[in-house]
Amino acid sequence: MTQSTKHSDIVQGLxxxxxxxxxxxxxxxxxIRHVDAGSCGGCxxxxxxxxxxxxxxxxxxxxxxxxxxxxxxLLITGVSSTGLAEAARQCLAAMARPRFxxxxxxxxxxxxxxxxxPSVLGGAAAILPVDLVISGCPPSPARIIxxxxxxxxxxxxxxxxxxxxxxx
Amino acid sequence: xxxxKSEVVNVAAILDRAAxxxxxxxxxxxxxxxxxxxxxxxxxxxxAIRFVALFIDGGRVYLxxxxxxxxxxxxxxxxxxxxxxxxxxxxxxxxxERLAHDLSGAVAEQANDERPxxxxxxxxxxxxxxxxxxxxxxxxxxxxxxPVGGLIAAPYHRRLTLDGNVVVATEHRFGxxxxxxxxxxxxxxxxxxxxxxxxxDSEACVAHAVAYARAVEAAxxxxxxxxxxxxxxxxxxxxxxxxxxxxxxxxxxxxxxxRLATRLITLRCTIADTxxxxxxxxxxxxxxxxxxxxxxxxxxxWSVLGDVLQxxxxxxxxxxxxxxxxxxxxxxxFAGDWARRARKEAKEACIAPWHHDAEPTVAPIPDHDxxxxxxxxxxxxLIHYVLxxxxxxxxxxxxxxxxxxxxxxxxxxxxxxxxxxxxLRSILVMPPASGIDL
Numbered sequence: 381m382t383q384s385t386k387h388s389d390i391v392q393g394l395x396x397x398x399x400x401x402x403x404x405x406x407x408x409x410x411x412i413r414h415v416d417a418g419s420c421g422g423c424x425x426x427x428x429x430x431x432x433x434x435x436x437x438x439x440x441x442x443x444x445x446x447x448x449x450x451x452x453x454l455l456i457t458g459v460s461s462t463g464l465a466e467a468a469r470q471c472l473a474a475m476a477r478p479r480f481x482x483x484x485x486x487x488x489x490x491x492x493x494x495x496x497x498p499s500v501l502g503g504a505a506a507i508l509p510v511d512l513v514i515s516g517c518p519p520s521p522a523r524i525i526x527x528x529x530x531x532x533x534x535x536x537x538x539x540x541x542x543x544x545x546x547x548x
Numbered sequence: 549x550x551x552x553k554s555e556v557v558n559v560a561a562i563l564d565r566a567a568x569x570x571x572x573x574x575x576x577x578x579x580x581x582x583x584x585x586x587x588x589x590x591x592x593x594x595x596a597i598r599f600v601a602l603f604i605d606g607g608r609v610y611l612x613x614x615x616x617x618x619x620x621x622x623x624x625x626x627x628x629x630x631x632x633x634x635x636x637x638x639x640x641x642x643x644x645e646r647l648a649h650d651l652s653g654a655v656a657e658q659a660n661d662e663r664p665x666x667x668x669x670x671x672x673x674x675x676x677x678x679x680x681x682x683x684x685x686x687x688x689x690x691x692x693x694x695p696v697g698g699l700i701a702a703p704y705h706r707r708l709t710l711d712g713n714v715v716v717a718t719e720h721r722f723g724x725x726x727x728x729x730x731x732x733x734x735x736x737x738x739x740x741x742x743x744x745x746x747x748x749d750s751e752a753c754v755a756h757a758v759a760y761a762r763a764v765e766a767a768x769x770x771x772x773x774x775x776x777x778x779x780x781x782x783x784x785x786x787x788x789x790x791x792x793x794x795x796x797x798x799x800x801x802x803x804x805x806x807r808l809a810t811r812l813i814t815l816r817c818t819i820a821d822t823x824x825x826x827x828x829x830x831x832x833x834x835x836x837x838x839x840x841x842x843x844x845x846x847x848x849x850w851s852v853l854g855d856v857l858q859x860x861x862x863x864x865x866x867x868x869x870x871x872x873x874x875x876x877x878x879x880x881x882f883a884g885d886w887a888r889r890a891r892k893e894a895k896e897a898c899i900a901p902w903h904h905d906a907e908p909t910v911a912p913i914p915d916h917d918x919x920x921x922x923x924x925x926x927x928x929x930l931i932h933y934v935l936x937x938x939x940x941x942x943x944x945x946x947x948x949x950x951x952x953x954x955x956x957x958x959x960x961x962x963x964x965x966x967x968x969x970x971x972l973r974s975i976l977v978m979p980p981a982s983g984i985d986l
Contacts, residue, residue, distance in 0.1 A: 415696050416703045418725045421980035422750035422831055424700050425794060431699075432797055432813040444699040458982075463668050463724035464703055467696045493743050499728035518750070520830065521817060 387530065394480075394511060394534030409441035410532060413451035413475065415468045417504065418494075419458025422518035423485040427457070430521035442528055448474040453531060456504040459487040459494045465507045472508055480531055483510045484524060486517040559594055562587045563622070571919035572766035576621045584609075584624035585632045592637040601932065601948040602634055602644035604652040612921075612934065612948070619921060621934065626654055633659035643952045650723070651730065665952075666723030666985050688716055695724045704981045708967070715970050718962040720955050726985040733945050738764040738838045738913055741942055745933075746833045749949065749983030751794075754780075754787040755926035756933075756947075757836035762922025763933035763945075764838035769916050773908045776840045778901045783832055784924060785897040786823065786853075789860060790816050790831075791927040792890035796864065799883055799975050803875040811863050818856050825849045840910035850900035857894040864890055878969050882976045889927075915940055928954055928979040951984035 416424060431437050431444060445451050448471045456468060472481065483504035486492040490503040504510050514527035566577035579587060591597060591613075600612035600619055609631040611622045624631065633656035634641035645656040646665035693706045705721040729748055733741040745760040746753050758780050765772065797812035820830040826849045827835045835843045864887035866872045873880040917939065923932045929950025936943040958977060962970050 414700050416701045416725070418703070418727055418982075420747045420750045420753075420982045422747075422753070422833075424980075425750050425831075428700055428794070428798065429813050429817050432801060432809050433817055436810075446697070446699060458725065459727060461725050461727055463726060463985075464695060467724075471696055487747075493747055494727045494729075494732065497728040497732050499726050517747075517833065518831070520820075 387533075390512070390530055391533045391537050394531065395537035397511065409443065410453055410528065411443055411445045411451045412437075412453045412455050412528070413445055413448045413471060414455045414457070415464070415471050417456050417458045417464045417468050417488070417507075418461030418500065419485065419487060423457035423488070426518045426521050426524060427455075427484065430524045433521060437525060437528070440525065440529055441532070442525075448472075449476060451475050452478070453480045453482050453528070454508070455482050455484055456488050456508065456510075457484050459491050460501040460504060460507045462499055462501060465501055468504075468507055480511045481508050482512045482514065482528065482531070484514045484527070485519060486515055489513045489515050492517065558590050559587060559597060562590065563620070566622070569919060571621065571921070572769065573921065574618055574620050576623055576919050578608075579622060579624045581624055581627050581632075584622075587622070588632055588634055588637055591634075599634065599638040599641050601934075601946070602641050602648060603934075603946040604631075604648045604654040605944040605946070609648075609654065610934070610946070612932065619923070619932065621919070621921065629653060630655045630657050632657055635660045640953065640956075643956070647952075664723070666726050668723050685716075687711055702978070702981060704984075708962075708970075710967065713967045715962045715965050715967055718959045718970070720959065722952075722955075722981055722984045724985065725982045727982075729986045730945060730947070733942055735941055737941055738768070738937070741945075742837045742842075743834055745947075746836075748947070748986065749926075749951075749980050750831060751791045751928065751980055752787070752926035752931060752949075752983060753831045753833050754783045754836060755924045755931050757833075758784060758924035759922045759931045759933045760935075761836050761838045762924065763920045763935050764913065764922070764937070765920070766922055767916070767918040767920025767935060767937045768838075768913050769918065770839050770911060770913050773840050773911050775902055775904075775907065776909070779841065779845065780836060782897050782901050783827075783836065785893040786819070787832065788893040788927050789857065789890050789897065790819055790823075792886045792893070793819070793860070793863075795927075795976055796867070796883060796886050796890070799876070799879070799972060800872075802972055802975050805866075805872065805875060808866055808872070815856070815859055815863050818859075819853070822849060822853045822856055826853065837910065839913050840908070842910065844905075844909050847900050854898040854900070857898045860890050860894040876972065878965075879972045879976060882973065886976065926950070928977075928983075947986060949979075949983045949986075951979040951981070954979055955984065 454472050483489055488504045491500055494500045514524055516523055562583050563577050566579045569576040569578060598614040600614050603610050607626050608623045609626055613620045633645060635645050636658055642661040645659050648654055650665050650667040688709055688711050690707060690709050695703045695705050703724040707719045708715055709717040733744050746757045748756050793812050793816040797809045800809035823832055824830045826845050828843050835841055867883050867887035876883050917937055919936045921934050923930055932948035935945035
């Protein structure tokens with residue numbers, strides 16, 4: 381989530397994408413499947429903090445899941461290394477629609493400091509269609525939570541727009 | 549005893565007749581190929597000299613040996629891309645020989661393990677894929693975990709051979725997060741490469757940055773401004789604290805002690821917030837650079853940090869108690885070690901370092917070609933950097949991390965462990981894969 385972009389603009393953009401895809405809306409909660417595509421572990425550290433601290437992800441109806449088939453969001457951290465690109469693609473392919481891809485951290489945004497290495501394909505967008513980027517190196521737990529809540533906000537906004545298939 | 553002394557003398561004699569290339573803190577000793585082979589043979593029964601690392605660069609094989617407190621670098625030219633294997637006499641060298649082959653193609657002759665280390669072949673095409681050693685015996689079965697697995701994915705593949713719920717053997721396959729760090733830093737200026745080195749392993753950002761900076765400072769004969777080493781020492785202690793809290797929180801959550809996990813992680817986040825106020829970054833990335841510190845720390849906030857660090861004593865106290873020890877079972881001592889380390893490092897870090905505002909935080913790096921080594925202690929073990937500077941840029945560099953040896957130790961310890969105990973042990977001791985894959 382870039383700071384220069386307004387929160388409302390991001391929400392509207394995501395909502396429009398969801399509505400345009402003509403897909404069933406997400407439920408009231410979000411399930412996340414995480415894939416480390418080549419991270420130093422900093423984003424995972426903050427993600428773990430976001431799942432365990434007092435004001436944690438669960439309080440907002442967001443949980444981490446192991447099974448990609450029950451996930452709404454594929455959360456990618458780290459650069460897209462050649463060794464994990466296929467794993468990330470297969471994980472997304474296993475997810476049911478509607479689904480979002482959220483890139484967390486500067487490495488996932490564009491490859492970060494490792495851009496240009498022959499072992500790195502770039503950011504998450506180099507291998508998957510990314511819906512939302514939560515920037516930072518690494519982003520704080522509060523920033524991760526606020527970024528993920530944007531997806532829920534978008535879901536509500538899409539509901540207000542009148543998505544053609546489903547309702548919350 | 550006399551035999552041992554004669555071996556030491558023999559090794560010393562071989563090193564004495566090597567050609568010397570200047571380096572710091574130790575000169576580089578360059579051996580001929582026959583002398584290299586003699587040295588390796590004599591290391592067989594030599595317990596006083598320990599193997600540290602091996603790598604290849606520029607048509608040479610490099611070996612780091614620990615002799616007492618000193619790390620002695622030795623090199624020898626490759627013979628048509630091959631060299632006499634060190635793993636024949638020191639099995640711990642096998643990982644480095646495999647890594648060297650994957651990174652440079654050099655072959656260790658008569659090596660005792662020729663599997664790839666980080667090179668990932670293609671399923672169905674590459675006979676080395678997946679390249680696991682063991683096949684199950686009667687009544688045993690194998691399961692593979694990763695590289696995408698668990699709630700927060702650890703990107704390595706783990707192959708467990710099980711008999712019921714007892715682990716018979718464990719093997720790891722790394723390389724998934726290989727980002728070509730060594731190739732990236734070669735050709736960069738020392739200051740530019742510092743940013744890359746700080747992002748190798750999040751649990752050792754400061755340790756990597758300090759070890760790297762010390763190697764550059766040794767190679768370039770750079771003199772640091774006063775008190776910089778003291779601040780770096782405090783930063784290393786703070787990194788130990790936060791990593792300890794994180795490891796304990798993960799382990800506490802795994803055994804169902806959710807309330808304790810939340811208290812530990814909340815304290816870790818509070819410390820990270822305070823570190824951001826002092827150093828401008830939660831993990832203290834990009835603070836340490838060759839020649840000093842890129843950031844002037846706001847020491848006025850250190851008193852707040854001191855207060856926060858005192859809470860570590862209270863929060864980690866349950867790890868000495870019966871209830872938590874019972875939940876951790878055979879892993880209680882490992883959790884207790886992390887808790888003790890967190891308390892010890894917090895005590896060390898809570899007193900603010902002395903630094904005057906008028907003092908510089910960074911010194912210029914002299915335009916000096918040379919070979920240098922530096923080390924720093926991370927929460928998982930020592931990290932070493934070896935590098936050569938030429939014309940103001942890094943000609944080559946190698947990074948020795950404790951990750952692979954910790955993983956091997958875990959593999960050995962896993963035998964006959966219950967699967968639940970093994971997974972908990974892994975949470976407590978297994979370092980991030982990014983530090984292994986490089």
